Amino acid sequence: MHLFFTDVRTVRKADVVPGLSASEASDVLARFAPVPGTPVLLSESMWPVEPLCTWFRELALDRRSPKTMRAYAYTTSMLLRFLQARGLDLASASEADIQDFRxxxxxxxxxxxxxxxxxxxGAAIGCLYKFLLRQGLVERRPWRAATRRRRTLSSGTRRDLRVRHMELEQYLYCRDVGFGGLAPDGGLDHGFRGWRPHRNRAACELALLTGMRIQEWSTLLLPELGLLDAPRPRAAEVELGACAKGGHHRSIYVPGDAMELLDPYLLLERPEIVAKAQRTLRRDHRDLFVITRLEADGAKVRGVLEGRTVTRSIRGMDPRLRRMAVRETGDGLDPLALFIGPGGRMLTTSGWDRARWAAWKRMKTAAATGGMGSQVPHRCWLFHDLRHTFALRLLIYLTRLALGDGRAQQLPMVTLLDHMNGNPLLQVQRRLGHASPATTYRYIRYLKDPMRDVDEAFRAWTAAAGASYADIARTTMILGDADAAQG
Structure with a gap:
């Protein structure tokens, strides 16, 4: 079997389907695979493998992300091969077969x-068998219902949230030395040979001060921040939509400090990137979304996409469409994306990863020569660490603010309504876009180390009683045995 992922633009460029023009072939593919990146599983004789191909099409119609569809396709195609090696198929598989695959x-x-x-x-396999049940291809799932003592496909392992946050000195070292190419003392590093330090520093600041995920801040467009307006706003509010995790809409406040650090990049580096990319953009203009005007105060764009004039809501544009979006300025094509790389295209996650690893190497080198080892962690920073830092700092600030308000009112307790409106956890949850308060609650343990309180409590006890930890343990065991004898 062979697994492929559709791309209408590639088919249109190739123009090699016998008996069909490029546009006719792309129309046929679009009907079969409505979303770019839809998986297609073919047999050795190049026939679609059913019912998986129909299921993949349903995933695309349900607007599953290409990343999710790719992961589901790899898992289910492996399951099918595993079953076929046993002379089985999806309909004849038993619970033992699924557990053997696991x-x-x-x-x-x-x-x-x-x-x-x-x-x-397990989530992919569960989704597939729900589809098979709806289609009447199986009478029941090949595993029993979950109980308290027996799990279904899931491992049952509860994974704790790993929070890696930065202190102020560590963040500045990462932003300015790693990404910005400065020397550890804040001066210019004349040996720096990195690429676009102003862009990278601005991206770090934006990620830190907004708490956005990388797929959210890296796909921002200029009009969302009001950067096509004159004068430019000091702060901005962005309505996240299709690029937010799970497509859950939420509002993001971009403070003035983050906007201010964008200016050197927008004035110095970005025009140079756009100018160098004009030849590439003009060559690929048929595959781009060429925007002719903004509508509804910058909330919508109108332009030519795949030969048709269309209007799209900016909030509803997915990352793929955002990477294609360029604006016709009269002097050339200007990408609508805020952060761009070579060729004028929006920088991808892998592109940001390359920048991150390059910054990590610079940080380690500078730390080794400048005695700044305490600012460099044992493992490379992730962009998500900036989101964790945002959450913790905001939670600390709001908690202190809530305590201060309670003291100022000189009340034994605030009213329930005031507590609900000012609850720091709920406010941070809304800012981060967490679907459940339980996810935000996990940050609490990082506000203060509980083991330090335990040590302090036992230290006070041992100082008063003159006992060691071993003495305490021995006494506890003796008391326990005595209680057991009395019982």
């Missing part, structure tokens, strides 16, 4: 996976 993935495959990755595999 054990193979975890322990016996050439490249094994962990419990967290298996839970994603």
């Amino acid at each position: 054990r193979w993935r975890l322990d016996e495959a050439e490249r094994t996976i962990g419990e967290a990755a298996w839970d994603r595999d």
Whole structure:
């Protein structure tokens, strides 16, 4: 079997389908695979493998992201191969077969996976069998319902939130030395040979001061921040939509400090990138979304996409469409994306990863020569660490503010309504876009180390009683035995 992922633009460019023009071939593909990146599984004789191909099409119609569809396709195609090696198919598989596949993935495959990755595999298999049930292709799922003592496909492992946050000195070292190419003392590093330090520093500041995920801040467009207006706003408010996690809309406040750090990039680096990219953009203009005007105060764009004049809501544009969006200025094509790379295209996640690793190497080198080792962690920073830092700092500030308001009112307790409106956890949850308060609640443990309180409590006890930890443990055991004898 062969797994492919559709791309209408590639088909249009190729023009090699016998008996069909490029536009006719792309129309046929668009009907079969309505979303770019839709998986297609073909047999050795190049026929679609059913019912998986129909299921992939349903995932595309349900607006699943290409990333999710790709992961589901790899998992289910592996499951199908595993079953076929046993002379089975999806309809004839038993619970034992599914559990054997799980054990193979975890322990016996050439490249094994962990419990967290298996839970994603289990979600894909569960979604597939829901589809098979709806289509009447199976009478029931090949596994029993979950109980308190027995799990279904999931591992049952509860994974704690790993929070890696930065102190102020660490953040400045990362932003200015790693990404900005400055020397550890804040001066110019004349040996710096990095690329676009103003862009990278501005991206760090934007990620930190807004708490956005990388797929959210890296796909921002100029009109969303009001950067096509004159004069430019000091602060901005962005309505996230299709690029937010799960497509859950929320409002993001971009403070003045983040906007101010964008200016050197917008005035110095970005025009140079756009000028160098004009030849590439003009060559690929048929594959771009060429915007002719903004509508509804910058909330919508109108332009030519795939030969048709269309109007699109900016909030509803997915990352793929945002990467294609360019504005016809009369002097050339200007990408609508805020952060761009070579060729004038929006920088992808892999592009940002390359910038991150380059910054990490600079940080380690500068720390080794400048005695700044305390500012460099044992593992490379992730852009998501900036989101964790935002959450923790905001939670600390709002908690102190709430305590201060309670003291100022000189009340034994605030009213329930005031508590609900000013609850720091709920405010941080809204800012981060967490679907459940339980996710935000996990940040609390990082506000103060509880083990430090335990140490302090036992230290006071041992100082008063003159006992060691061993003495305390021995006494506790003796008391326990005495209680047991009395019982």
